[in-house]
Amino acid sequence: MDQKPFQLKQDQRSELEAQQHTQPSPPGKVFETVEELLRHDANQTHPPDQLRERLAESIQDAPPPARSWWRRLLGMG
């Protein structure tokens, strides 16, 4: 007689544990910080492939890089 309430509790606990194991975790992805979210977004973002080629062409047409004032003063390359 005294066993029953205990047995009931034990059953309830087992049932609850079973439910917890079978319940699916909430869908989606959790980001702990805004920075983490932005880093994820940044990792998914790539510059277009043609940009590298476009830049290389622009550099080819551009005048050579300017020398710094102290290099000019010292006559360095």
Next chain:
Amino acid sequence: MQPVCSAAETDRPEPGAWTASGFDQIYRDHARAIYYLTLRFLGSHALAEDATHDVFLKAYGKLRTFRGDASLRTWLYRIAVNHCQNLLQSWHRRHVVTGLDDRLDTTPSAADSPLRVLEIKELGQRIQKTLESLPEEYRLLLLLAADEQLSYQQIAQLTAQSTDAVRGKLHRARKAFSQHFSKTA
């Protein structure tokens, strides 16, 4: 297995200045970070492509004046930020920060709450929408803070303010972001 480069890419001769200057490696190391900053700052892939091109072209022109006081990444960010801000100024798209902090501070602990994302597919659009709702300074600080290569001190130098100011503003920026982000779901 997919080839790394297409035949057309490998057959095409490299422009001399591009490879001789070592600029190719600089582009490889930093293009993604600069592109991401300009994309989220300006809000479109077309604008980001043009801006990234212009930033690297400017950097190439000034490369010999780079003194190494800052890291190359910080130096490139400085050029990118100036470039984006000039564009935004010319479009009259500057936001007014005054008074916003008080309004945002009324919601407790939003800055520390995890952000749950159900639909990864539209994440970029939600992030863009959220960033656009923030003052320009908050947007910039969050984007810079997201780059693990930058310390708070470097962000402070880059944005011409104290490290404490950066910390405080970042806290408010996170809070503002979290509030707006939840509304975009």
